[in-house]
Amino acid sequence: MNLARGVALVAFDGRSGALRGGERLDLALAGAELVSLARAERIAVQRGRVIILDETPVGSTQLDVALATLRPFSEPHLLSPWLHRRALGLRGRYLGDLHEAGEVEPRGRRRFGLFGDRRSQLTATSSRRDLLLQLDSDAPADPTFAALVHLAAITRKDLRRRLAATVGNxxxxxxxxxxxxxxxxxxxxxxxxxxxxxxxxxxxSSDYPLDPDVQRAWDLGRSVDNGL
Incomplete structure (x- = not known):
């Protein structure tokens, strides 16, 4: 699984049709790629350098690009500089990735009856809702994913405080x-x-509103969990 796509899905803003977040989101996406490649046993990290264990493509477009950029010219890449290089413009590439996966799509309507609306809308509402509900837990199913979302600074203040505790743990x-x-x-x-x-x-960045449909789903899920 490409964790970066999950981070991008959480970051998607239905009002603007883009991924909300700045440089921190870009870095979190790059970090999520490294974590995903480590889980796929494609890389290891030794003394601050990324070592490729297996060059076989993972089957995810952006992960395979990331893996290709890690191939050393003379010696393995230093971890921190690679993160910053890979992060440049990464949120735009993941918005495109969500489009290719069919998780977001053009609105296909006109604004004020005159101008085409070029913004995107979410189609994978249930996938995003499930991710948000998993994050809104005292014990997230994937603490590393929760930590990456926290580092991206793309959630509400109350959820960020909870995720900060996960990072601390x-x-x-x-x-x-x-x-x-x-x-x-x-x-x-x-x-x-x-x-x-x-x-x-x-x-x-820590107080972004959610899409209305996702907010209702989130509230409903929390009510069921609390027995209301």
């Missing part, structure tokens, strides 16, 4: 006894965290 666990793909995943996540911390967060 991962930090507290440390990584001394983790090996293999899990070790590479954790190193990639923390490198993304360190890069994101150096980026000034947009003032309103």
């Amino acid at each position: 991962l930090d507290a666990e440390g990584g001394d006894r983790i090996t293999g793909a899990a070790k590479a995943e954790r190193v990639a996540l923390f490198a993304t965290r360190d890069a994101a911390r150096r980026v000034r967060e947009p003032q309103s």
Whole structure:
């Protein structure tokens, strides 16, 4: 699974038809690609450098591009510089990826009866709703994914506080006894965290409103969970 596509889906804003978020989102997407490649056992991380274990394509367009950029010219890529290079313009590429996957599509209508509306609308509403409901939990099913969403700074303030606790728990666990793909995943996540911390967060990034349909689904799901 390409975790970056999940992050992009959470970041999609139905009002603007784009991915909300700035440089932090770009970095989180790049970090999510590294985590996904580590889980697919395509890469390892040794002494701050990314080592390719297997060049076989994963089958996801953007992940395969990321894997190709990691092929060393003379020596393995340093993790942090690669994150910043890969992050440039990445949110635009993932918006295109969502279009190709059919998860968003053009609105196909005219505004004010005169001008074509070039914005996009979400078609994968249930997929996004499921992701949001998974994130809105004291124990997210995938803590690493939750941490990446938090680093992207694309959710509401109340959810961001909850996700911050998830990042703190991962930090507290440390990584001394983790090996293999899990070790590479954790190193990639923390490198993304360190890069994101150096980026000034947009003032309103932590308080984005949700699409009305998704908000209703979220509220309904929480009511059912609480037995209301």
